[in-house]
Amino acid sequence: MSWFSKLLLPGRLRTGPTALLPARPDPKTLLAVAQLADPEARTDGDDILAGGSRIQPPVELTADVLAKLGVPDDDGLWACRIAAEGPLPVDFFDKSLAEGIAYRLGGWSLCQGEPLDPAEDAGDPLVYLPAVPEPEEILPVLSEALRHAEAVDAERWPEGELIEGVVHVPVRGGRVADVYAGADMLVTIEEGHRLPPAAQTRWPYLTEIAIARVSPVTRTEEPEGEDADLADGPAEGVPDADAAPGPLDAASGTDADTDAGSDTDAGSDAEDVPSGNDAEGADEVRAALLVRAAVAVTLANALRGIAADSRGFQLAEPADVLPGGYA
Numbered sequence: 001m002s003w004f005s006k007l008l009l010p011g012r013l014r015t016g017p018t019a020l021l022p023a024r025p026d027p028k029t030l031l032a033v034a035q036l037a038d039p040e041a042r043t044d045g046d047d048i049l050a051g052g053s054r055i056q057p058p059v060e061l062t063a064d065v066l067a068k069l070g071v072p073d074d075d076g077l078w079a080c081r082i083a084a085e086g087p088l089p090v091d092f093f094d095k096s097l098a099e100g101i102a103y104r105l106g107g108w109s110l111c112q113g114e115p116l117d118p119a120e121d122a123g124d125p126l127v128y129l130p131a132v133p134e135p136e137e138i139l140p141v142l143s144e145a146l147r148h149a150e151a152v153d154a155e156r157w158p159e160g161e162l163i164e165g166v167v168h169v170p171v172r173g174g175r176v177a178d179v180y181a182g183a184d185m186l187v188t189i190e191e192g193h194r195l196p197p198a199a200q201t202r203w204p205y206l207t208e209i210a211i212a213r214v215s216p217v218t219r220t221e222e223p224e225g226e227d228a229d230l231a232d233g234p235a236e237g238v239p240d241a242d243a244a245p246g247p248l249d250a251a252s253g254t255d256a257d258t259d260a261g262s263d264t265d266a267g268s269d270a271e272d273v274p275s276g277n278d279a280e281g282a283d284e285v286r287a288a289l290l291v292r293a294a295v296a297v298t299l300a301n302a303l304r305g306i307a308a309d310s311r312g313f314q315l316a317e318p319a320d321v322l323p324g325g326y327a
Helices: 003-015 027-037 063-069 090-104 135-145 197-202 225-232 247-252 255-266 276-303
Strands: 018-021 042-044 047-050 053-055 059-061 077-084 108-111 114-116 126-129 161-163 166-170 176-181 185-193 209-216 306-308
Touching: 018 090, 027 042, 027 047, 027 090, 027 197, 053 090, 077 090, 090 108, 126 197, 126 276, 135 161, 135 166, 135 176, 135 185, 135 276, 185 276, 197 306, 209 276, 276 306
Parallel strands: none
Antiparallel strands: 018 077, 018 108, 042 047, 047 053, 053 077, 059 077, 108 114, 126 209, 126 306, 161 166, 166 176, 176 185, 185 209
16 A cells, blocks of 8 residues: 555545454455345455445554544454445445444444444344235234234324234325334334345346334334324334335434444443443343344245345344344
């Protein structure tokens, strides 16, 4: 690398998207991770092409470069910058690609100068579907996969109908087509999404797909934009469809929630030993994430879909949703 390239390096990495990794990734491992997001990812010299983005080879960062990036790390890091190849990737796939690589290799992502620890918020598992499934098709699957609801919450879902332990709420308006609720989990079916790379490989003849998002039933979010009118209707309490239309958008809304945690993680040392309550809480979050991922994998297998995490990386089994799987 020339002196001029070294001079420009911190600015390029800070702009990102960049995956900051604790160790130099093996090229085969990095390719395998990229192929979870885009099955057609391939090597191109020292780079990897995936989903309209170019994953550049890892560069070791010195203490001086880390200081310029505002990342305190005494042990050093390796950086893989993600660059758009041609037109901007669909739904800012390059950003979700950097976050997904960092998530699986135990690192951080860096975009527009903001460091993010993606493990702080794994998001909701998704299922890519070629079309919105009919209630008769999905209800038997959900009845087996979800803990049964005992009754319909008429105040929350006035149009809900309890069928074999699952509350079905037909939604008329916005992107949400149907909502299915068990005792502690929501499955929100959204239509009209552009194809992420994993879905494009499976269904090259489609122009749009449906997405099923598996989320906790207790989560509440403020609807925005075209779906604001759903707040007073049958979908009250349902996660906003435009807040997570695809792998990136589902992840991009987590920045504000995770920035504070990222700074803490970066400077952790022997004194920052988690308390028993913190460890217990982390175990509960991990267990709940695994349960939601299991529902997503079950739906994908039954409906011939594709299970993925919130950043669009495919899940072959529930454990694939956990961070650091390739570290």
